[in-house]
Amino acid sequence: MFSLAWSTIRARRGGFIAAFIALFFGAAVITASGVLLESGLRSGIAPERYAAAAVVVGGKQELDGLNSFAERAPLPADVTDRIARVPGVRQAVPDRSVEVLLPNGMGYAHGWSSALLAPFTLTDGRQPAAPGEIAVDASFGLSTGDVTRVAVGGVPADYRVVGLVSGPQAGRQSAVFVTDDAAARLSDRLTAVGVLAEPGVDPGELADRITAALHDVSLTTYVGRDIGDVEFLDVGQARGFLAAISASLMGTVAMVVLFVVASTLGLSIQQRRRELAVLRAIAATPKQIHRMIGAELLLVSATGALLGSVPGFFAAGALRDAFAAVGVLPPDFQLAFSPLPAVAALLMCVLGGWAAGYFAARRLAKANPVDAMGEAAVEPAELGATRRAFGIGLLVFGLIVGTVVPLIGPGLAAVGGAAGSVLLLMIGTALLGPRLMRIAVAFVAPVLNRGRISGYLAVANTRANARRLSSAVVPLALAVAMAAVQLFSISTTEAAAADQVETGVAADFVLSGGSAGLSPEVTDAVRQVAGVQSALPVVRTQVLLEFRMFDEIEAEGFAAQGIAPEHLGTTMDLAVESGSMNELHGDTIALSTTAAGTVGAEVGESVHLYLGDGTPKDLRVVAVYANGLGFGDVTAPHDLLAKHTTTGFDNAILVSLADGADVTALMDLPKRFPGVTVLDRSTFAAAQQEQRALQSATNLIGNGLLLLYLVIAVVNTLVMATGARAREFAMLRLIGTGRRHVRRMMALEAGVLVGAATVIGSAVAVVPLIGLSVATTGRALPAVDPLVYGMIVLATAVIGFSAIVLAARSAMRGRPVDAVGSGA
Secondary structure (H helix, E strand, O other): HHHHHHHHHHHHHHHHHHHHHHHHHHHHHHHHHHHHHHHHHOEEOOOOOOOOOOOOEEEEEEEOOOOOOOOOOOOOOOOHHHHHOOOOOEEEEOOOOOOEEEEOOOEEEHHHHHHOOOEEEEEEEEOOOOOOOEEEEEEHHHOOOEEEEEEEEOOEEEEEEEEEEEEEOOOOOEEEEEOHHHHHHHOOOOOEEEEEEEEOOOOHHHHHHHHHHOOOEEEEEEOOHHHHHHHHHHHHHHHHHHHHHHHHHHHHHHHHHHHHHHHHHHHHOOOOOOHHHHHHHHHHHHHHHHHHHHHHHHHHHHHHHHHHHHHHHHHHHHHHHHHHHHOOOOOOOOOOOOOHHHHHHHHHHOOOHHHHHHHHHHHHHHHHHHHHHHHHHOOOOOOOOHHHHHHHHHHHHHHEEEEEEEHHHOOOHHHHHHHHHHHHHHHHHEEEEHHHHHHHHHHHHHHHHHHHHHHHHHHHHHHHOOHHHHHHHHHHHHHHHHHHHHHHOOOOOOHHHHHHHHHEEOEEEEEEEOOOOHHHHHHHHOOOOOOOEEEEEEEEEEEEEEEEOOOOOEEEEEEEEOOOHHOOOOOOOEEEEEOHHHHOOOOEEEEHHHHHHOOOOOOOOOOEEOOOOOEEEEEEEEEEEEHHHHHEEEEHHHHHHOOOOOOOEEEEEEEEEOOOOOEEEEEEEHHHHHOOEEEHHHHHHHHHHHHHHHHHHHHHHHHHHHHHHHHHHHHHHHHHHOOOOOHHHHHHHOOOOOHHHHHHHHHHHHHHHHHHHHHHHHHHHHHHHHHHHHHOOOOOOOOOOOHHHHHHHHHHHHHHHHHHHHHHHHOOOHHHHHHHHHOO
């Protein structure tokens, strides 16, 4: 059977090349997504400051494999002494890491004892011995004896450089060493404990001993390359992000690739109706036909998937670079490579290709030989009852999921349902495609028939070959729908967030301290400026809210802010819909409508959550507000959140001024507090919008590869569908139809196809966009930029017309007699 399959492939290279291309690029996309998923689970960065440690102990930094804590998880004060008593431990070294700002750059301050963990060695001078002394690495450009200003949380102090140190390699974080007592004053939170092992002790075994000895403490032990996760908190967070987004992307990619492959293979088998009918007429059984097609597709899909997985690894690297460019991955984050993504791509493509071929050939394989010959000559006019039922059912289900669910249940489930309705609607459309094409032709037939010969032929062809055309329309419509949903869901969210910030920020100025934060001393200085009416310090983090879904406990991360309600009135308006922000004290919380809808909580009820550092807490809901996109979905008392962040400092201060306030004094505060910036309301809004644009780019990067695959698949399908009509074009020319008429006929058919794809894709996109808009903004009208939509339509037209017209020209190059004789 495989020899027959190989002979068929060589004889029908055109159709199988198209299938190969779909499978090749499909495998590449699946492999790239798989590499990202694997990297999110097991990749990282090699340790630097902890390079000499056999084991490093840190707080438990994740709730589960996909939910990491945004802040550094705490360790108990006595954990160092307890670790030191574990057999095999030579020395337990506590480390405190505090972000500091020097005139020549940013770095991290540590107690001198932690220098053993790299190890760092003195190249000049001595170790710090007094509170005002530091030792620094060469990146700061300082010399022994220099006096420099070191700012923590924006508050500066003078330090004398008493030593220069050198580590084993150039670090991604510049190091500043102070005395251990000074480090403890800068931060009362342990970052980690580095463990130096006794000679001959295996690090993995020692880690197990430590875990067993401290079983009552929430901690994680790290060995080898994994130590980088605890040293660099952004690495663990990046892994969590990559695992979450790639897991989501992997599901969508698999569905879209299988959808496109099925459509391409279905069209390829439809073009072989005559051949399969002849086989049935000469007594080939349905089983033999299925075996033959299965062997063909096994050869094509296995070859395409194996070869396609190779560029998939390079595509994963390009995606990593793109994510790093927008700041969601560290620039030095390394991907993890193994054969697993390629194996997954191979299995998906082979199984998907076989299933698509089986169902595409089932009708002809089961048909009576005489009926098969009839269907080979003319496409069946009607769809099967089962296909019709499934198509209508999926369309109805997609409409319900995309529109009804967001109306009855706001929250992340509604958002996910609306987004997922795209594929449901497209699969339903694909099943009903021939029927929809006949409806489309009925609308345009009166116009096309005015074109006399070419118009008449275009109408006749589209009516008679609705199945073939629908196989070409569906991938193009899917590209239109996905592009519209991706772009306009982002614009809808961004527009709503920008509007909430514009109307919700009542403050005149906003102070920011960057990643280092703002010390309470900065807030005190702001309040001493003449004319300051109120100053609202804001601490920002992320919390994990727990909720029940389908009898399972789930957790989801939400942006959170901590504020003091007494300063809220003149600085921030959250658009409270129920409850009161005045009650935001103690163990209480306020939720956005999205967060409240997700967890199913109302005012007066309690929710269970994990604060930024992983501390579990039950809080009572005192208010539900609308402005979650602009300010975060969770608002809690300031002190409650601040105590559970890595630095304990504020991220911003919102300042309202009275008439006649000393604006100059406020603008001069950065001179006193290094690293602090003062923004007016419009500049702050623009900065927030820029930050949201970077976050939106993350979604576009992940789905950009998918859209590129769809474009390739669309061109591939259109070229295959048009190129297979060489015999038809030759017969038209032999009976007197000129090349110009045939080309014009194909241009008109391309117009019908592009128009149908645009209308269908736009109609499919409307449903999830309305659902997403309702779920995220409470409004049914999404933000659609006419210019962007016009560009989508233009791109659709260019792709459709170019592929069809150029393929038709290529198909008419030879002599008509040769094309008819070849049976092409």
